[in-house]
Amino acid sequence: MNGPVVVTLPGQERLAARLAAALSTEMLGVERRRFPDGESYLRIHGECRDRDVVVAATLARPDPIVLPLLLLAHGLRAEGARTVVLAAPYLAYMRQDRQFQSGEVVTSRGFAELLSAAFDGVVTVDPHLHRFHALSEIYRVPTRVAHAAPALAAWIAGNVDKPLIVGPDSESEQWVSEVARLAASPHVVLSKTRRGDREVTIDVPPLDRWLGRTPVLVDDIISTARTMVETVGHLVRAGYPAPVCVGVHAIFADRAHDELQRSGAAEIATADTVAHPTNRIDLSTEVAAAVASLLRERSDSLATAEVMR
Numbered sequence: 001m002n003g004p005v006v007v008t009l010p011g012q013e014r015l016a017a018r019l020a021a022a023l024s025t026e027m028l029g030v031e032r033r034r035f036p037d038g039e040s041y042l043r044i045h046g047e048c049r050d051r052d053v054v055v056a057a058t059l060a061r062p063d064p065i066v067l068p069l070l071l072l073a074h075g076l077r078a079e080g081a082r083t084v085v086l087a088a089p090y091l092a093y094m095r096q097d098r099q100f101q102s103g104e105v106v107t108s109r110g111f112a113e114l115l116s117a118a119f120d121g122v123v124t125v126d127p128h129l130h131r132f133h134a135l136s137e138i139y140r141v142p143t144r145v146a147h148a149a150p151a152l153a154a155w156i157a158g159n160v161d162k163p164l165i166v167g168p169d170s171e172s173e174q175w176v177s178e179v180a181r182l183a184a185s186p187h188v189v190l191s192k193t194r195r196g197d198r199e200v201t202i203d204v205p206p207l208d209r210w211l212g213r214t215p216v217l218v219d220d221i222i223s224t225a226r227t228m229v230e231t232v233g234h235l236v237r238a239g240y241p242a243p244v245c246v247g248v249h250a251i252f253a254d255r256a257h258d259e260l261q262r263s264g265a266a267e268i269a270t271a272d273t274v275a276h277p278t279n280r281i282d283l284s285t286e287v288a289a290a291v292a293s294l295l296r297e298r299s300d301s302l303a304t305a306e307v308m309r
């Protein structure tokens with residue numbers, strides 16, 4: 001049997017090519033066009049029979065891409081793929097993780113069901129786990145999580161003189177403290193209250209002892225950027241130099257990037273889980289290692305099942 005192959009949908013070729021290079025493997029082409037009625041036509045170019053196929057697709061702004069991805073996974077199986085795993089550096093629909101009001105759909109669970117039915121495994125980078133503690137609570141297939149903290153810490157250590165790592169809220173404590181440890185920097189964690197999709201307030205404790213350091217705001221997702229904009233404002237008013245903003249997933253809804261640039265941030269650096277002009281931190285090696293680990297587990301379990309037959 002041949003080694004794994006990477007496929008993607010048009011528009012995500014750069015992400016897929018980086019992953020294929022990190023896995024030292026090849027890509028198969030997928031053609032997609034729309035029928036006049038808006039439905040997708042998909043065609044797989046190349047041989048995937050008996051091969052492990054890695055579908056590389058980040059899921060920022062997921063709704064237009066998810067149905068074609070599910071159909072692609074179905075098509076790959078029909079073409080004889082042995083295993084079909086999804087490598088989604090940004091995993092969508094992780095934030096509605098409970099009902100806050102009656103009747104609300106807990107989309108994290110529904111989305112996990114859809115992906116678990118289509119793929120043999122899911123790989124991602126630092127999913128937004130808040131009330132769920134692990135993907136296995138909602139995904140029925142094996143998952144692997146690549147962690148951005150070491151690469152973020154290396155970027156900070158190499159680019160910021162005397163950093164002070166700042167986490168926006170108590171949820172961020174665990175991994176912000178890890179970034180700080182790896183970057184050999186002190187850290188503080190602030191307190192955030194979200195009052196709406198685009199409204200947050202940040203409480204900043206006295207930070208006088210760190211004056212003279214450059215604040216580096218670190219967050220997993222930059223979406224509306226309100227969290228970072230508010231925090232930059234507090235720190236600048238407190239007499240700190242212009243902060244550096246570091247995020248894992250560069251969602252940047254609407255004008256969020258402009259607003260963060262105008263807020264007084266010195267620099268904005270993100271990992272490459274979502275393609276964006278601020279991408280500075282390459283995580284393809286970490287994602288490839290997680291994919292390889294998942295494929296090994298899958299291969300072992302298929303071999304065991306074969307022996308048992």
Ligand code: R5P
Binds near residue numbers: 197200219226228
């Ligand atoms: C929230 O819990 C996350 O960790 C981020 O702080 C949040 O997603 C940032 O959102 P925004 O950029 O919209 O303030």
